[in-house]
Amino acid sequence: MLEAFEILTTSGVVLWSKSYAPVGAHIVNSLINDVFIEEKVVPQNAAGVSPVFKKEKYTLKWRRNKEFSLIFVAVYQSLLHLGWIDKLLENISTIFIDIYKDQLKGNRTRITTYRFDPYFEQQVRELEDNTGSVAEVYDAEIESKKDLLVSSDNGGPPPPVPGFLKAQHQAARAGATSDEGTPPATPDTSRSTTPNHILTGKSGPRTSRRARKAANASANASSGDEHSRSRKPAKSTPAKKMRKWDADGYADEDDGEILDYSAPAEDGDVAAPAVEAVAQEDWGRRTGKGQFVLKELGEEVHNILDNADAEKSKDGAASGVVGSGFNAIGGFFRNIVGGKTLTKSDLQKPLKAMEDHLLKKNVAREAAVRLCEGVEAELVGKKTGNFQSVDAALHIAMEASLRKILTPTSSLDLLREINAVTAPTTKQHAPRPYVMSIVGVNGVGKSTNLSKICFFLLQNNYRVLIAACDTFRSGAVEQLRVHARNLKELSSRENVGEVELYEKGYGKDAANVAKDAVEYGAANKFDVVLIDTAGRRHNDQRLMSSLEKFAKFANPDKIFMVGEALVGTDSVMQARNFNAAFGTGRNLDGFIISKCDTVGDMVGTLVSMVHATGIPIVFLGVGQHYGDLRGLSVPWAVSLLMK
Amino acid sequence: MSTQASWTSLTGILTFLFEGSLSAIAVAILITFGVPILLHIFFFRTVASPPSSNFLLLGPSGAGKTAFTTLLESKSSTSAKKTQTHTSQTSTLITVSLPPTVPTASNRYRSINDPSLKEASKNPVRYRLKDTPGHGKLRESQGLAELVSMSASKDIKTKIRGVVFMVDTAALTDEATLRDSASYLHDVLLVLQQRALGKGKSSTKRDAEIPVLIAGNKQDLFTALPAGSVRERLEGEIERIRKSKSKGLMDASADGGDAEEEEVLGDDDGKGVFSFKLLEQVGIKVDVVGGAVKGDAEEEVGSGVRRWEEWIGMCL
Numbered sequence: 001m002l003e004a005f006e007i008l009t010t011s012g013v014v015l016w017s018k019s020y021a022p023v024g025a026h027i028v029n030s031l032i033n034d035v036f037i038e039e040k041v042v043p044q045n046a047a048g049v050s051p052v053f054k055k056e057k058y059t060l061k062w063r064r065n066k067e068f069s070l071i072f073v074a075v076y077q078s079l080l081h082l083g084w085i086d087k088l089l090e091n092i093s094t095i096f097i098d099i100y101k102d103q104l105k106g107n108r109t110r111i112t113t114y115r116f117d118p119y120f121e122q123q124v125r126e127l128e129d130n131t132g133s134v135a136e137v138y139d140a141e142i143e144s145k146k147d148l149l150v151s152s153d154n155g156g157p158p159p160p161v162p163g164f165l166k167a168q169h170q171a172a173r174a175g176a177t178s179d180e181g182t183p184p185a186t187p188d189t190s191r192s193t194t195p196n197h198i199l200t201g202k203s204g205p206r207t208s209r210r211a212r213k214a215a216n217a218s219a220n221a222s223s224g225d226e227h228s229r230s231r232k233p234a235k236s237t238p239a240k241k242m243r244k245w246d247a248d249g250y251a252d253e254d255d256g257e258i259l260d261y262s263a264p265a266e267d268g269d270v271a272a273p274a275v276e277a278v279a280q281e282d283w284g285r286r287t288g289k290g291q292f293v294l295k296e297l298g299e300e301v302h303n304i305l306d307n308a309d310a311e312k313s314k315d316g317a318a319s320g321v322v323g324s325g326f327n328a329i330g331g332f333f334r335n336i337v338g339g340k341t342l343t344k345s346d347l348q349k350p351l352k353a354m355e356d357h358l359l360k361k362n363v364a365r366e367a368a369v370r371l372c373e374g375v376e377a378e379l380v381g382k383k384t385g386n387f388q389s390v391d392a393a394l395h396i397a398m399e400a401s402l403r404k405i406l407t408p409t410s411s412l413d414l415l416r417e418i419n420a421v422t423a424p425t426t427k428q429h430a431p432r433p434y435v436m437s438i439v440g441v442n443g444v445g446k447s448t449n450l451s452k453i454c455f456f457l458l459q460n461n462y463r464v465l466i467a468a469c470d471t472f473r474s475g476a477v478e479q480l481r482v483h484a485r486n487l488k489e490l491s492s493r494e495n496v497g498e499v500e501l502y503e504k505g506y507g508k509d510a511a512n513v514a515k516d517a518v519e520y521g522a523a524n525k526f527d528v529v530l531i532d533t534a535g536r537r538h539n540d541q542r543l544m545s546s547l548e549k550f551a552k553f554a555n556p557d558k559i560f561m562v563g564e565a566l567v568g569t570d571s572v573m574q575a576r577n578f579n580a581a582f583g584t585g586r587n588l589d590g591f592i593i594s595k596c597d598t599v600g601d602m603v604g605t606l607v608s609m610v611h612a613t614g615i616p617i618v619f620l621g622v623g624q625h626y627g628d629l630r631g632l633s634v635p636w637a638v639s640l641l642m643k
Numbered sequence: 644m645s646t647q648a649s650w651t652s653l654t655g656i657l658t659f660l661f662e663g664s665l666s667a668i669a670v671a672i673l674i675t676f677g678v679p680i681l682l683h684i685f686f687f688r689t690v691a692s693p694p695s696s697n698f699l700l701l702g703p704s705g706a707g708k709t710a711f712t713t714l715l716e717s718k719s720s721t722s723a724k725k726t727q728t729h730t731s732q733t734s735t736l737i738t739v740s741l742p743p744t745v746p747t748a749s750n751r752y753r754s755i756n757d758p759s760l761k762e763a764s765k766n767p768v769r770y771r772l773k774d775t776p777g778h779g780k781l782r783e784s785q786g787l788a789e790l791v792s793m794s795a796s797k798d799i800k801t802k803i804r805g806v807v808f809m810v811d812t813a814a815l816t817d818e819a820t821l822r823d824s825a826s827y828l829h830d831v832l833l834v835l836q837q838r839a840l841g842k843g844k845s846s847t848k849r850d851a852e853i854p855v856l857i858a859g860n861k862q863d864l865f866t867a868l869p870a871g872s873v874r875e876r877l878e879g880e881i882e883r884i885r886k887s888k889s890k891g892l893m894d895a896s897a898d899g900g901d902a903e904e905e906e907v908l909g910d911d912d913g914k915g916v917f918s919f920k921l922l923e924q925v926g927i928k929v930d931v932v933g934g935a936v937k938g939d940a941e942e943e944v945g946s947g948v949r950r951w952e953e954w955i956g957m958c959l
Contacts, residue, residue, distance in 0.1 A: 011774065012709040013733030025729065032730040039776050069733065400784065409779035410823060415887040420818065618891070632801050633894035634783065 002082070002124065003058065003075045007096060007114075010036075010069040016114040023058065023075050031060050031073065038409060040614045041375070050086050054078060063089040066381045068097060070102045084127040091123050091305055098304045122301055133228040333348040340384050342393070347376055350394045361641050363604030364569045375401050398643055403615045405607060406634045408616030412590060414558075417462060421557065422462075422527045433521040435463070435529045437514070437554060438592070439547065440562035441574060442535030445594040445621060447476070449484040449562050450532050453619070455626035456488070458487060458497030462527040467517030468503040469510040469550075470534040477503050480532060490626070500526070510534065510546065514554035531556065538577040551582040558589040560618060563609055565599045590618035596630075601640040606632075694738060694769040695800055696959055699793060701786050701831055702809035703824045704730055704777035710936045711809065713742040714772040714948060715739040719767075731776040734785050740767040745949075768805070768959055777821075787830060794838050794853060805854050805958040806831065807951065812859040812867040812933065815876055825880035828857070832881075832922060832929075833908050839925040854928040856954045860900040863935040863947065870933040874919065877931075881908065882917040930954060 004019035006028060031053050034040045050061040059078045064071050072093045073084050096116060097104065103112045220338060228411055340346070351372050358368040375397045384393045421434045436453070440446045450466070457464050466484055470476035484501040491497045502517040514531050522531040531554055536543035551559065561578045579588045592607050599605075617632045660667050700708050709728040712735070719724070720741040743745065743764035753760055773793075775786040791801040808828055814820040835853055859873045868876070885908055908917065915921075919929035932954060936948030 006727075008729055010732040011735040012729045012776070013713055014727040014729065018800060025727065029730045029761060032732065033778065036732055036777075037730070037780055403784055404780055407780045407783055411779070411826065413822075413826070413884070413887055413891070415890060416822070416883060419883070419887070425818075629892055631892045631894050637892065 001076065001207065002081065002085075002088075003077060004073075005075070005120065006073045007092075007116075008071050008073070010071065015070070015112075016116045018117065018120055027055050027058055027060065027075060028073055030055050031062065032071075036071075037404075038614060039405070050089050061085050061089060063093050064379075065093055065097060070097070070104070072096075072259050084130070087178060088123060088127050091127070091301075092120060095119055095123070095301055095304050098308070119301060122298055126298075129621075151589065171605045183414060214241050257534075271386070296589060306396075340390070342379050342382050342384065342390065344376070344380055346390055347379060347394065350391050351376055354394060354398055358604065358607075358641070360602070361604040362565075362568055362599065362602040364572045364608035364612075366569070366572050367604075367608040371398070371401060371405075371607070395642065398637055402607060402638045402641055403634055405610055406617070406632070406637055412616065412618055414618070417557070418457075418462065418528060433518065433526045433529045434522075434558075435518055435531065435556040436558045436560065437469075437531035437550075437553060437556040438560050438562060440535060441538060441564075444535070444562045444564045444567075445533055446562050447479055447483065449592050449594055449619070449621055449629070450530050451480075451487060452621065452626055452629040454483075454487055454499060454530055455490070456629055457528055457530075458491045458499060459494075461497050463498045465517065465521040465524075465526040465529045466499065466501050467514055467521075467529060467531045468501060469514045469517070471504070471506050471508045471510050471513060472534040474506070476532075476534070477505065487571075487626070511550040511553040514550060518554055538574045544577060544581045547578075547581040548583040551586050559586075560590050560592050561588050562592045562594055563605060565593050565596045565603060565605045567605055569608075571605045571608040572612040575615070577611045579613045579615065588613065588615050590616055592619040592621065593617055594621035596620045597628075601635055601643055603640050606637055607641065674920050677807055694771055696770040696804045697793060697801060698770060698772045698805050698807055698955060698958075699790055699803055700774050700807045700809065701790065701827070702777050702807075702858075703811070703820070703827055704779070705814070706777060706811045706824075707936045708774050708777060708809050708810040711858075711860070711951075712737055712739075712772055712937055713950065714774065715952075718742070729773065730778060730782065732778075734773055734775040734789060736771055736773045738769055738771050740769045741952060741959070742766050742922065745952045747956045747959045749959060751957075768956070770955065770959060772807075777827075782827060782830075786827075787834060788830060790834050791838075794835065802851075803853055804851075804881045805856065805955065806835070807856045807858050807955075809858045809860050810873065810877070811861050811914050812870075812873050813861045813864040815868055815873060816866065821876055821880050826884055828877060829884050829908060831855070832927065835927050836908060836922065836925055839927060852926040852928065854958060856928070856951065857929060857931040858951050859931060859933040860936055862933040864935060867933075873933070874931040878916075878918050885917055891938055 001020060003021045004017065004023040006014055006017040008014045008017075008028070012032075035051075050063050053060045053062070056077055058075050060073055060075050062071055062073045070093070072089050076082055076085065079463055096114075096119075099116070099119070100112070100114060103114075354375075355368050355372045358371065359365060363371075364408055375394065378401070379393065379397055382393075384390060418434045421429075422431050424431060438446050438450050438453075446472075454464050454466060466480060468477045468480045470480075481501055481503070484499055487499045491499060502513075502520055504513045504516070510533060517531065518529055533547075533550065534543075536547075538544065559582065561575070563574060567574065575588075575591070582588075591608055593603075593609070596603065609615075610617060620630045620632055622630050624627045700712065702708050709731050713726045713728060716737050716739055747768055750757075750760060773789060775789055776782075777786070779845075790803075790806065793801055796802060808831060810824045810828075811820065815824065832855070835855065839852070857873065857877065859868070859870050861867055862869075889907060908922075919931075922929055932950050933947070934951050937947070
């Protein structure tokens with residue numbers, strides 16, 4: 001069953017919502033954060049199917065409207081498979097926008113009260129009914145209730161066959177919903193045919209009806225119908241019967257017509273009663289929960305949906321033959337003057353050019369394609385500004401998109417984090433060394449960047465322990481020893497900080513060495529422990545699997561991955577594989593992009609890596625000296641990329 | 644016959660028009676005076692000039708910015724409606740009116756019995772409030788960019804009268820939230836300081852100062868910190884940010900030649916302890932006022948934001 005349905009604006013205001021069960025606001029918030037803002041989760045966008053997002057035990061489906069910047073979100077339990085949610089989202093968005101078009105355009109959008117409940121109820125009920133037995137029991141319940149209530153309207157004539165009733169719904173709508181699937185074959189057990197009906201059937205109103213409609217040949221058939229139905233098990237109790245009599249006693253006038261249309265269900269004589277049945281349809285119907293929905297509402301809703309469909313098909317037709325000429329000329333002018341509504345075909349060429357441009361900037365193909373797709377989805381249906389060409393609009397959108405990707409959710413201030421750990425303000429945490437480890441592919445500059453970070457920390461007067469956990473490659477420990485000696489020399493000259501190397505030679509298990517190093521650091525009151533690891537190929541399962549143990553043993557506060565700015569398409573897979581290597585619940589905390597000075601303005605690797613994982617870039621290596629470590633400046637990177 | 648012909652041919656119509664008959668003159672007069680009036684009615688009736696005082700609403704995500712704007716919006720309209728809010732993705736500009744009971748700075752010296760005050764209560768002061776998304780990824784591009792453009796603008800329509808920085812006082816006890824809020828506030832204050840200092844150098848005429856209100860929201864919660872404590876914590880955290888900023892790494896863009904020295908918040912070159920008082924030297928007044936968007940059920944709707952509205956009133 002549907003848990004909640006919300007209609008909200010991109011500025012965060014819920015315009016209308018309906019909840020059947022309490023759903024925390026954080027569910028929808030996480031949808032907005034993860035999907036719309038951070039784009040962590042990339043929804044699969046199949047044609048005609050709304051994208052899906054899963055959070056806790058809920059599944060969220062949504063639909064965006066760009067023109068009014070609305071988001072329609074449906075929340076339901078992940079256990080259920082509700083096939084009609086897509087249709088519901090589509091219909092509701094069409095209806096809502098159609099009804100409240102004027103309010104949405106005005107500036108009082110946010111404070112208008114939207115009396116949308118009846119429309120929504122109508123849609124839910126209709127779609128639920130149409131989709132057959134989602135849950136058979138539930139469906140049966142609805143059917144039985146409905147039958148009871150319908151019969152109560154008519155002063156207790158036999159209920160129409162549910163299947164037949166539906167068929168008439170369909171007929172009355174006359175093609176409006178013809179594409180909504182066939183009326184489901186409701187299981188027989190769901191019909192609440194009871195002996196009561198026979199009793200009422202034989203009571204006063206019944207005879208009066210017969211008197212009025214004596215000429216109608218279907219009367220006999222109707223009674224025959226009742227007999228056949230009376231064999232089915234009884235469900236409703238006399239108590240229920242009493243209630244329905246109370247509720248709608250006035251409905252007696254209609255009973256003649258109603259009785260008529262129940263009859264020909266088995267009879268061949270359909271024509272005459274069918275008309276009357278429709279007449280009853282005009283009057284209204286009951287919802288599954290017994291609320292009365294006026295026919296006008298249903299009709300209004302279907303009209304809206306019909307119009308929307310017609311519009312769509314018209315659009316398709318217009319772009320075919322006649323309209324193309326005018327559109328081409330108009331489009332040409334609009335391209336210069338602006339105010340053009342962008343379509344997929346308008347964007348095709350500039351997007352291709354933009355993709356090539358990104359590829360030239362060394363952005364991995366996968367990332368470039370996805371960026372372009374995102375920008376396209378954002379732009380299609382938008383209007384360009386005054387005197388703004390398509391290219392300019394695309395350029396702006398791409399720049400915004402890049403900026404959004406590169407901007408971290410929370411900026412990392414390493415020094416402050418180290419201070420928080422080594423000298424906690426609260427008494428609850430005991431001071432301990434801050435542990436950082438560095439991973440990466442062979443030869444990207446792990447040890448170099450580690451010593452750069454070490455130099456930076458030494459400048460800030462920290463006591464740093466370097467742990468040589470590359471116990472694999474010959475010369476790795478000696479390399480670090482040289483770095484440590486140099487840094488010690490530098491720090492003693494400037495009289496800042498202290499550095500020491502922790503080494504256990506070659507051949508040992510790296511995870512154990514790391515663990516010992518952290519313990520050693522804690523015992524000797526070091527502020528920071530920097531762990532160097534062996535370089536490994538990201539698609540080598542054997543080497544990568546040891547990282548999980550390493551993360552568990554050393555338990556670093558931060559794991560940074562070093563990536564070369566030189567690497568091209570492979571950067572995406574590198575980032576992804578390393579991000580996944582630390583087991584569940586542990587990810588990378590940041591990237592260090594090395595060798596940025598060697599690529600000039602082709603800094604596409606930055607984008608590829610962040611795009612693949614959503615993990616921010618912390619440092620950039622921009623030279624050969626210890627001091628050549630920089631923080632990321634987003635405007636700088638974006639301007640290089642868009643140049 | 645002749646009249647028939649005059650309506651079918653062009654020359655006939657022209658002849659009729661230039662004949663000088665009374666009806667033609669009447670029609671001409673009607674058109675000459677009517678068309679401008681009609682055009683005026685058509686184009687200018689619906690567009691009321693927007694109020695020229697703007698306020699910018701900033702703050703981290705989840706502080707209650709959107710809830711505050713919707714509350715003000717529903718307060719200033721007749722239909723009181725409680726709305727839920729979610730994380731914002733875009734900024735919105737709304738026009739709201741100040742309740743007549745809230746005093747404004749322009750009426751500061753008036754006597755209580757001044758009849759013009761009664762007049763003012765019929766015509767509430769209107770101002771515009773810009774709500775911005777507080778999500779980390781959108782701050783730079785929307786919140787701060789908006790602040791920079793609004794504070795730099797000379798146009799009276801977009802000129803900014805004050806900044807409301809909203810924080811969640813109940814969540815400030817959490818280290819991470821405090822750090823996040825403080826670093827955003829630091830960035831905001833830095834922008835304002837740069838503006839104030841830059842203006843002082845270039846032009847003799849100083850621009851209007853932009854005061855900052857730190858609106859401590861969610862005071863209705865049990866765990867909420869009082870305003871004084873909020874001030875203390877934010878000052879302490881900004882001090883820490885200032886220290887680590889001065890020691891931190893340079894940006895990659897700094898290599899581009901213009902290695903301008905990074906500015907330090909507060910005009911004392913990073914010496915001494917930071918407090919909001921330091922900023923008053925450069926003309927940024929910072930107030931910390933507690934309040935609650937969501938009040939108790941029995942209270943009148945929006946009574947928790949009264950003190951913030953008073954602050955806004957003092958800026959008008």
